[in-house]
Amino acid sequence: MHRVVALVHAPQSTFELACAAEVFGIDRPGIPRRYAFGVCAEHPGPVATRAGYDMLVTDGLDALGRADTVIVPGWLPTTEAPSPALLRALRRAHRRGARMLSICSGAFVLAHAGLLDGRRATTHWALADELAARFPAVRLDPDVLYVDHGDVATSAGSGAGIDLCLHVVRTDQGASYAAQVARNMVMPPHREGGQLQYAAPAHPDQFDGSLAPLLAWTAEHLDDPVGVDDLAARAGVSARTLARRFADQLGVSPGQWLLAQRIGAARQLLESTDLPLDAVARRAGLSSATNLRRRFLRSLGTTPGAYRRTFRAAPRTDTSL
Numbered sequence: 001m002h003r004v005v006a007l008v009h010a011p012q013s014t015f016e017l018a019c020a021a022e023v024f025g026i027d028r029p030g031i032p033r034r035y036a037f038g039v040c041a042e043h044p045g046p047v048a049t050r051a052g053y054d055m056l057v058t059d060g061l062d063a064l065g066r067a068d069t070v071i072v073p074g075w076l077p078t079t080e081a082p083s084p085a086l087l088r089a090l091r092r093a094h095r096r097g098a099r100m101l102s103i104c105s106g107a108f109v110l111a112h113a114g115l116l117d118g119r120r121a122t123t124h125w126a127l128a129d130e131l132a133a134r135f136p137a138v139r140l141d142p143d144v145l146y147v148d149h150g151d152v153a154t155s156a157g158s159g160a161g162i163d164l165c166l167h168v169v170r171t172d173q174g175a176s177y178a179a180q181v182a183r184n185m186v187m188p189p190h191r192e193g194g195q196l197q198y199a200a201p202a203h204p205d206q207f208d209g210s211l212a213p214l215l216a217w218t219a220e221h222l223d224d225p226v227g228v229d230d231l232a233a234r235a236g237v238s239a240r241t242l243a244r245r246f247a248d249q250l251g252v253s254p255g256q257w258l259l260a261q262r263i264g265a266a267r268q269l270l271e272s273t274d275l276p277l278d279a280v281a282r283r284a285g286l287s288s289a290t291n292l293r294r295r296f297l298r299s300l301g302t303t304p305g306a307y308r309r310t311f312r313a314a315p316r317t318d319t320s321l
Contacts, residue, residue: 001033001034001035001036002034002035002036002068002069002172003035003036003038003066003067003068003069004020004024004025004035004036004037004038004067004068004069004070004071005037005038005039005040005059005063005064005066005067005069005070005071006020006021006037006038006039006040006070006071006072006073007040007041007042007064007070007071007072007073007086007090007109008039008040008041008047008055008057008073009041009042009047009074009075009076009082010047010048010049011048011049011050011076012047012048012049012050012055012073012074013049013050013073013074013076013104014049014050014051015158016073016074016103016104016106016158016161017039017073017074019073019103019158019159019161019162019165020037020071020073020101020103020161020165021037021039022162022185023162023165023166023169023181023185024037024069024165024169025037028180028181028184030180031177031180031181031184034172034173034177035169038059038063039055039057039059040057040059040060040061040062040063040064041057041059041060042060042061042083042085042086043060044057044058044059044060045057050076061085061086061089064089064090064092064093064098065089065092065093065096067093067098068097068098068099069098069099069100069101069168070090070093070094070098070099070100070101071101071102071103071106071165072100072101072102072103072106072107072109072110073102073103073104073106073161074103074104074105074106075105075106075108075109076105078105078108078127078130078131081112082109082112082113086109087112087113090109090110090113090115091113091114091115094113094115094151094152097151099150099151099152099153099168100115100151100152100153101152101153101154101155101164101165101168102123102153102154102155103155103158103160103161103164104123104124104127104155104156104157104158104160104161105123105124105127106154107121107122107123107127107131107154108123108127108131108134108135110152110154111131111134111135111138115152116135116137116138116152116154117135117137117138118137118138118139119138119139119147119149119152120139120140120141120147120149121138121139121140121141121147121154122140122141122142122143122144122145122146122147122154122155122156123140123142123154123156123157124156124157124158125142125143125156125157126157128140128142144156145160145163145164146160146163146164146167148164148167148168148171153168162185166178166181166182169181174267174271174311175264175267175268175271175311176267176268176271176272176311179264179268210249211235211245211246211249211250214231214234214235215257217234218231218258218261219261222261222262222265222283222284222285223282223283223284223285224285225285226258226285227258228242228243228254228255228258231254231258232254239254242254259295259299260299262284262285262286262295263284263286263295263296263299263300265283265284265285266280266281266283266284266286266292266295266296266304267307267311269283269284270304270307270308270311271308271311276289277289277292277293277304277305280292280304289304292304
C-alpha cells in the first residue's frame with residue numbers, strides 16, 4: 001500500500017481535505033485498493049473546520065515519517081506561519097523521499113518549508129499575488145490547474161485539487177486505473193495541469209446548456225470520424241458557439257478536448273490489450289499508427305510502444321513519480 005497522509009490545520013477546509021480523501025481513501029467495489037489514507041495534525045485532538053464542526057485527529061507529526069505522499073489540503077489563515085517543528089517534519093519527510101502535494105492555500109506551507117524555492121508552483125488565483133509577494137523565490141504560475149515536479153506538486157483552488165490527485169493516481173497506477181476511480185467519482189478522467197484556472201467572473205451564457213450529454217456521446221464514439229463540426233451539429237449550435245461553451249465550461253477548445261479523449265482512450269488500450277498499434281489507433285479515432293506515434297510524442301514525450309512496456313507491467317509502488 002502506498003501511504004498517503006494529509007496534514008490538517010484549524011480551521012481546516014473540508015472540501016480540500018475531501019479532495020484527497022475521496023481519491024485516496026475510499027474503498028470502491030470492483031477497484032483494487034492501492035492507497036492507504038490517513039490524517040495527522042501537529043497537535044492531535046479536535047481540529048476545527050470551516051464548516052462549523054470539529055473533527056477528531058489522532059495522529060501527530062510522526063505520521064509524516066511513515067508517509068509515501070504528504071498532502072497539505074489548504075492552510076488558513078495564510079498569514080499564519082507554520083511552526084518550526086511542523087516545517088522540520090515536512091523537510092524530513094521530503095528528504096526521505098516522500099512526495100509532497102498541496103491543494104489551494106496549502107502551497108504557502110510548502111513555500112515556508114523552502115520546497116518551492118526556484119520552482120514553478122501554483123495556488124488559487126485569488127491568493128497568487130500574496131504568495132508571489134511573500135515568497136519571491138517561488139516561480140509562481142497563477143493561471144494553471146496544477147504543477148508537478150515529481151517530488152513536489154501544487155494545485156490551484158478546490159476542484160483543481162481533485163485534478164492533481166487523479167493525475168498522481170494516473171502517474172502511479174496508469175490511465176486505466178485512474179479512469180476507473182474518476183468514473184466512480186463521476187469526474188473527467190484527466191485534465192492537463194496547464195489548463196487555465198477559472199478566474200474570470202461567470203457570464204450568463206456559460207450556463208445556457210450543459211456539455212455533459214455531448215461529452216458522454218462523444219466518449220462512446222471516439223472510433224468514429226467525429227470532428228468539431230460534427231460535435232457542433234450534434235449539439236445543435238454553431239462551431240463558434242460550441243467553442244465558447246467549451247472555453248467557458250472546460251477551459252479548452254473542442255479540438256483540444258477531443259484529442260485528449262482520443263489519447264486517453266489509446267493509453268487505456270495500450271495498457272489493457274495486446275492490440276497492434278494500427279488497431280489501437282483506429283479504435284481511439286487516431287486513424288493510423290503513424291498518427292498515434294506523432295500524437296504520443298507531442299503530448300506525452302514517449303512512443304506508444306514505450307508507454308505500453310511501462311504500464312503493462314505491475315503498478316509502481318515507489319515513493320516518487
